[in-house]
Amino acid sequence: MATQSVLTPQADDFPRWYQDVVAKAEMADNGPVRGTMVIRPYGWAIWERMQAAMDERIKGAGAQNAYFPLFIPLSYFQREAEHVEGFSPELAIVTHAGGEELAEPIVVRPTSETVIGEYMAKWVQSYRDLPLLLNQWSNVVRWELRPRLFLRSSEFLWQEGHTAHASYDDANAYANKIHLEVYNDFLENVLAAPTYLGIKPASERFAGAINSITAEGMMRDGKALQMATTHELGQNFARAFDIYFQSEAGQAELCHTTSWGASTRMVGGLIMLHGDDQGLVVPPRLAPIQAVVIAVRDEPEVNDACEKVAASLKSAGVRVQVDRGRGSFGRRVTDWEIKGVPLRVEVGPRDLKEGVVTLVRRDNADKAAFSLDAVASVALDLLDVIQSAMFEGAKQRLADATSDVLTIDEALEATETGFARLKWSAVGESGEATLKARAVTVRCLQRPDGSMPANDREAELDCIVAKSY
RNA sequence: CGGGGCGUAGCGCAGCUUGGUUAGCGCGCCUGGUUUGGGACCAGGAGGUCCCGGGUUCGAAUCCCGGCGCCCCGACCA
Structure with a gap:
């Protein structure tokens, strides 16, 4: 029978394709309240692995995990003018509790700079207390006008790092360290996601920041997605929350603070960055299931062989799952393809007679037979090969779809299908407005050699300009 | 908030123009059987406040009035 597509093809309707993948790969469902999201076990397993990989790097950069409350007094937001202005439209505010109207409204945190700033002020007394490097894993709420699963939900999960430093230079260096050693390292080596690293123009900065650093990835439809972001807050929040320290010379000085975050949006990025018409494609280092062993027929010898192959893969350190019996072979293959499991091991009577099993790569559909003894070591090699092939492939797509242009008009044309790169001086404030009228924004500023200014x-x-999510 | 569209089974939809018996179809689900090397097939079955409220009528999913909700395109945004 012919292979027909189970999902809407990307070329037909990309947003529809995205929704199909989220539903059919059993990643998430819409919650009962508009914009909320139920993360299903497979989606959660992927997020858990993202969390683990980032958490390890965060701790490696010296930050410690802590937890601050979900509820923040409204007055905290009002202490930093730009911050309150930026976030007011999307705040969810509790006005009643315990059957009574509250004396002061409570904000459900959209981000925690304010409440953490308040406690930093308490905990920082001396230069010896600095730097103070904190991170928390939490949920936050932003009342979005147009929610989309993972990409823009009213409630989302993330980590938010918050640090306080004695000097601008120290804060700046730490922000860069986080961006490179936590985010970029995770993106390249786990998510297989190449991005443009750069800084946001003033118009796109975080509310209250003096500088925002970003990692801009390109989705399969040529649109940009900010994968992670790091903010230098200067002394704005330190001033608003009285985060002072006594210097070595005995002077009272204001701290310089940073904040940085990556969220469940990254799951959406994973889907749109690597996914194809057959569904999700998960990079091996991220995949909760790296290999699935499929019994072609539900027969005792085949099932035995499946268990043996799975056992050898497991002892080699491969995250493996066995799938036998429950329906037609074709159906099961399709299901695992939609879920993007990197490696498929097909075990059937025909192969077994020759003492082999068939290994199939999800990323390029390459298929080859290997002896039972060799499966584990071949699989380990292949997982590495797939990981780097996915990164290189994505890198190539990013490069191919980025056009060097000279003018705003050329940029508008190029961003119909991808990114455009041009002189920042050729854009300026009026150029930004022209671009924005066509839904194109400046994603980041870079030095001509691609490094971060x-x-x-x-x-x-x-500057790199593009349409974005 | 501006512009478009839609509310009928878990999901996707038809029926409405021109009111008329037990409201249909595909997928999914359940039972039994045959199957399984790229979304299997046969037989039987379960499942509905036709978004809500009011009105017209002998009779409303269908016509009228009012409400609510959702989706898509923009502005906001991790």
Whole structure:
């Protein structure tokens, strides 16, 4: 029988394809309240592995995990002018509790700079207390106008790091360290996601920040997605929350703070960055299930062989699952393809007669037979090969779909299908407005060699512009 | 908040224009059987406040009035 597509093809309707994948890969469902999300076990397993990989790197960068309350007094937000202005439209505010109207409304946190700032002020007394490096894993709420599963839900999960430093230089260095050693390292080596690293123009900065650093990935439809972001808050929040320390010279000085986050949006990024018309494609290092062993027929010898193959894979350190019996072979293959499991091991009577099993790569559908003894070591090699092939493939797509242009008009044309790169001086504030009228924004500023600028006042900067999620 | 569209079984939809018996179809689900090397097939079966309220009528999923909800495109945004 012919292979027909189970999902809406990407080329027909990309957003529809995305929704199909989320539903059919059993990642998530819409929650009962508009914009909320139920994360199903398979989606959660992927998020858990993202969390683990990032948490390890966060701790490696010296930050400690802590937890701050979900509820924040409204007055905290009002202490930083830009912050309250930026977040007011999307706050969820509790006005009643215990059957009575509250004396002061309580905000359900959209982010925790304010409440953490309040406690940093308490905990920081001396330069010896610095730097103070905190991170928390939490849920936050932002009342979004147009929610989409994973990409923009009213409630989402994330980590938010918050640090306080004695000097601008120390804060700046730490922000860069986080961005490179936590986010970029995770993105490249686990998620197989190449991005453009750069800083946001003033118009796109976090509310209250003096500088926002970003990692901009390109989805399969050519649109941009901010995968992670790091903010230098300067002394704005330190001033608003009285985060002072006594210096070595005995002077009272204001701290410099940073904040940085990555969220469940990254799951959406995973789907749209690597997914194809057959469904999700999960990079091996991230995959909760790296290999699925499929019994072609529900027969005792085949099932025995499946268990043996699975056992050898497991002892080699492969995250493996056995699938036998429950329906037609074709159906099961399709189901695992939709879930994006990197490696499929097909075990059937025909192969077994020759003492082999068939290994199939999810990323390129390559198929080959290997002896039972060799399966574990071949699989380990293949998982590595798939991991780097996915990264290289994504890198190539990013490069191919980025056009170097000279003018705003050329940029508008190029961003119909991908990214455009041009001189920041060729854009400016009026250029930004022209672009924005066509739903194109400046994703980040970079030095001409692609490295990250210290700030947007550097001369000779390039900008990457694109439509975005 | 501006512009479009839609509410009928778990999901996707038809029926409405021109009111008329027990409201249909596909997928999914349940039972039994045959199957299983790329979404299997046969037989039987379960499942509905036709978004809500009011009105017209002998009779409303269908016509009228009012409400609510959702989706898509923009502005906001991790």
